[in-house]
Structures are given as structure tokens and as C-alpha cells.
Amino acid sequence: MRMRNASIWLTAAIALVFALQTANPSLTGWLVLVSAEAWQRPWTLLTAIFLHGSVVHLLYNALGLAMFGSILEQRIGTNRFLLVFFTAGLLSSVASTFFYHSVLGASGAIFGVLGATAVLMPKLTVWAYYVPMPMYLAVIAWAAADLLGFVVPSGVANAGHLAGLAVGLAAGFAIRGRKGFSFSFSGKSGRGIVTAEEFDAWERKNMRR
Template sequence: MFNRDTPYESRSGTADRIKSSVSASPSMAIIFLCVISFLLEVVLMSVAPNLGYLYMSTFQFDPNSLLTRPWTLVTYIFLHTGLLHLLFNMIVMYFFGTALERRVGNKQLLGVFFTAGILSAIGYTFLSRPIFGISPGSMIGASGAIYGVFAALTVLEPNLRVYVYFVPMRLKHALLLFAILDFLMVNSSDMIAHTAHLSGLFVGLYIGFRMKKMHDKYRVMRYAGRW
């Protein structure tokens, strides 16, 4: 999907990148959990529909139940509406997630993913109606969290080459394109939580700039110590 050879040294250096192998990859663990959750959903819906609906309703995020069911701020991430929804999210997570974890480390990747996922749900809850006049309903999917990963990676590697629908472009242009599309489609009836996408995107940008600032500060201190 894109060229991942562009180096970006994390604070932990080469050791973290070596540890971030496929066998110890949090991105792959997230993908695995999403796939298992989806398969469980399919099996339950086929064998025992009532249990399937119970499974979905228990773990999906509903803005009206934010205070009474706070666990859904995390669990909704691992649910998906269909195979295409799951496939698209997992492909993006595979490329962008593994690229980010190699650059900043496993813990930082998890921090970006779950912070963006939680805050995208909160943003969806409190920004949809006052800003766009949308009444937010129930929501599932990892898109908001993945947007955070996408945005953070863009801050660190803005010129990384990617292919968007087979069209080559730089990562920063791809992020801008998706941000514009989500903004233009925010009031559409496509059943996609565009405000959650945008919330996750801005969270990822903020975290990305914080990471970049810390990296730049560390690099200056390291080289200053050699004089």
C-alpha cells in the first residue's frame, strides 16, 4: 500500500523497532481481536439471533448510555457492521498501525489507537448536534481509532507515499482528502459516523505533534551532549 522504508527514529531507538516484530505487534493483536469479534457476531446471528443482538447491543456505543455503560467507549471499536467494513478497517490498520509502531514503539501505538478511539466516541456524542445538527445514534467500528493512527503517522511521516484507490499520493495529501470527504459527507444519510472520524483525526494530529516535539527535543539534547 505504501513504501515503509522511510526511517523515523523513536525515543527508544533501534531496540524498539526490533521488538515491534509481527509476533509482538499490537496492531496485529487489534486486527486479531476485531476478526474474532466479527466471527463471533456472525456465528451468533446465524445460530442464535437473540444472542447476536444481545452481543451487539451490549458492546456497541450509544451516546445516550455513555454514563451507564462506559465500557462501550472501548468495546465498540471491535465491532463491525459487515465484512467490507471490517476488511477496509483492518487493511488500513495493518499498513498504518504497523508503520506507526515501528516508528514510535508498541506502547505509543496503543496509546494513540485507544485515545483516538475513546475521544472519537466522545466527540461524536458532544459535537454532532451543536455543530452539525446531527442526532447521534449507536455506533460501532474501529474507524475513529484508525483515523487517529493515520493522522499521527502523517505528522511523523507526511511525505510517505501511499495509494488511495490505486492513485499514488503523499500521506499528508491522503489525510487531507479523507478529512475533506468526511466533512462534506457529515450530513449525509450513509450511516457513517463522520464526526467520529473527524474527532479521531484531530486527536491523532494532536498526539502526533506531541510525539514529534518530544522526539525533536530528545534529538537536540542527544546531539548537544556530544559537544
């Protein structure tokens, strides 16, 4: 399945911002979400999505965004994908202000992508914790790990992850509830619109579900 443009550009954007952070550390202070200052600096609710704390943090999120973002974007179209990504990221940031001093990273937005993907493609086979499993079980496992994080603190913004996941699940059910919905698709024959049923048939032929 070919990546769509938005997934490529978002992945490139977070990598570029991390490079700028490394070159100019003061950039992080300007763009990071500090809970006590969120309402005086509201742009940080979104800009924090593009910041990352380490190379490992960046690589995990870039991989998740490139992989699942491209799958979801192919399924629901670029506009809906971007709406899910940024809405999940924004509400993840808002939720995080109630639990943490400061937050950065695209994880909440990516959890939104995971949630929507789990609803729309529940049997898609993925690897989670080194075990292949259906997408819906993987999301349950990731959510359980975040719930455990409230009991055993790990320095991860678990509340932000769960808020983003909730947005993605809600978006997935809303899209799935629209009978006969269609979405953008780019194939050998060029750009066009295919129905959800046609895409399901393509998935059964080309992907493990």
C-alpha cells in the same frame, strides 16, 4: 517493514470479535455504543471499537490497522502506538455520542493512527481514492470527505472520524516536537533503540517517501 505485535493482535482481535458477533448477535447489543446509554454503560465507549457492521466494514478497517498501524508502531514504539489508538478511539466514541444514535467500528481509532502517521511521515506515498499521493495529502482528502459527509449524509460516523484524526494529529505533533526522540525497532541485529534520524535514513533507503 515487519509488523509489530500490537498491530497484529489488534487486527486479530477485531476479526475475532466479528466472528463472535456473527455467531452470537446478542453480543453486539451488549458492546455497541448507544449514545443515550453511554454514561450508564461507559465500557461501550471502548468496546464499540472492536465491533463491525459487515464483512466489508471489517476488511477496510483491518487492512488500515494492519498497514498503517504497523508503520506507526515501528516508528514510535508499541506503548505510544497503543496510547494513540485507544485515546483516538475513546474520544472518537465520545464525539460520536453528540451526533449519532449508535456507533460501532474501529474507524475513529484508525483515523488517529492515520493522523499521527501523516505528521511523522508526511511524504510516505500511499494510495487514496485510487491515486498515489503523499500521506499528508491523503489525510487531507479523507478529512474533506468526512466534512462533506455532514452535508451529504452517508451513514458514516464522520464526526467520530474527525475526532480521532484530531487526536492523531495532536499526538504526532507532540512526538515530533520532542527533539531527538527515539523509538523501539526490531531488525536483523535484534531488538534495540534507534533515533528518529536513523529511522529516517532507513526509510529513505527502503521506502518511497
